[in-house]
Amino acid sequence: MAPVLAAAACSTAPTPPASAPEAGPGPRPYVPTPGPDAPLPSPPDAVSPAVLPGWGDEDHLAAFRAYVEGCGATRDAVGRAVCARAQAMTARSTVTPSDARAFFEASFSAVPARTADGGHGLLTAYFAPEYPARRTPDAEFSAPVLPKPADPRAAGDRATIEANARLGQALAWMRAEDLFFLQIQGSGYLTFEDGGRGRVAYAADNGRPFVGIARPMARQGLLPENGTSGEAIRGWLADHRGSEAQAVMALNPRYIFFRLDPDDDGHPPGAAGIPLTERRAVAVDPSQWRYGELVWLEADGGNLRGATASYRGLAMALDTGSAIRGPVRADLYMGRGDAAGTEAGTVRHPLRMWRLVPKG
Numbered sequence: 001m002a003p004v005l006a007a008a009a010c011s012t013a014p015t016p017p018a019s020a021p022e023a024g025p026g027p028r029p030y031v032p033t034p035g036p037d038a039p040l041p042s043p044p045d046a047v048s049p050a051v052l053p054g055w056g057d058e059d060h061l062a063a064f065r066a067y068v069e070g071c072g073a074t075r076d077a078v079g080r081a082v083c084a085r086a087q088a089m090t091a092r093s094t095v096t097p098s099d100a101r102a103f104f105e106a107s108f109s110a111v112p113a114r115t116a117d118g119g120h121g122l123l124t125a126y127f128a129p130e131y132p133a134r135r136t137p138d139a140e141f142s143a144p145v146l147p148k149p150a151d152p153r154a155a156g157d158r159a160t161i162e163a164n165a166r167l168g169q170a171l172a173w174m175r176a177e178d179l180f181f182l183q184i185q186g187s188g189y190l191t192f193e194d195g196g197r198g199r200v201a202y203a204a205d206n207g208r209p210f211v212g213i214a215r216p217m218a219r220q221g222l223l224p225e226n227g228t229s230g231e232a233i234r235g236w237l238a239d240h241r242g243s244e245a246q247a248v249m250a251l252n253p254r255y256i257f258f259r260l261d262p263d264d265d266g267h268p269p270g271a272a273g274i275p276l277t278e279r280r281a282v283a284v285d286p287s288q289w290r291y292g293e294l295v296w297l298e299a300d301g302g303n304l305r306g307a308t309a310s311y312r313g314l315a316m317a318l319d320t321g322s323a324i325r326g327p328v329r330a331d332l333y334m335g336r337g338d339a340a341g342t343e344a345g346t347v348r349h350p351l352r353m354w355r356l357v358p359k360g
Contacts, residue, residue, distance in 0.1 A: 047111075
């Protein structure tokens, strides 16, 4: 996001609540009405976007551009009409920051999303990794990038699939820790030793649940409690490449199969089928949110070492993920490459979210 207000970087920050504060149950979450084409109602607690915390500091023009790029995923009639107005503004004239702000304030109401107990949700982040790869295996590049098998759900868990992989199956070969993180992200970009490039995209999974390895690693004393960022985990896996790393990675039984496409020099599409805009797109729970919805994020107090203090701003709901569940849960897309990956690995922030409901 530009900026999804990254306020400041810090080495440590207060630990986010593990769950909601111990107060009585809060209001029930506001969830969309059934049916993908039904308009979203404005409930009694709808407010103007102008009163959202930090609204005046937002880069409304950058948010408007991201909205125009992503609002085509919207399916309800009112949302499509608002999207068409934004696209028409872009087509007929130069949109200024003031125009963009006025558009959002005139076209949307803001509705708080709530957890069942009224507590904070969680913001994490992801990115499109760029990794070196080989066309044939060697001692370092020994992990195969596997295509979708005939029956992915019958393939077994991670350890079984890796044990049964055959030489001729692989689309490419990667370092084991890189492939592990590629599977968490779901897609990425490969550069081969001959200079060729490709994009690997999610093709299927083995149907096993995703299990994060950060907490088990901390419990086993492999990493400190506040030192389980993505880069810290990757570093440990690389330093212990072989049976030790394989045993830790096997704690996550979920396995992702890929397809290999040419590098498009852009950003990968999300589940909505629209290319993600860096720092302006989020993965959400599709049972709670609709693709193409506009979201206001406010996340403060990340506790991982090296974390940015806060994230705040508008984003488009364009993707989902197996670990993204609940009405106040979002995964922020940071972009391509190492810098995006380093920052994404430090994001674990208490989160508040507002749904921006289009006006008829």
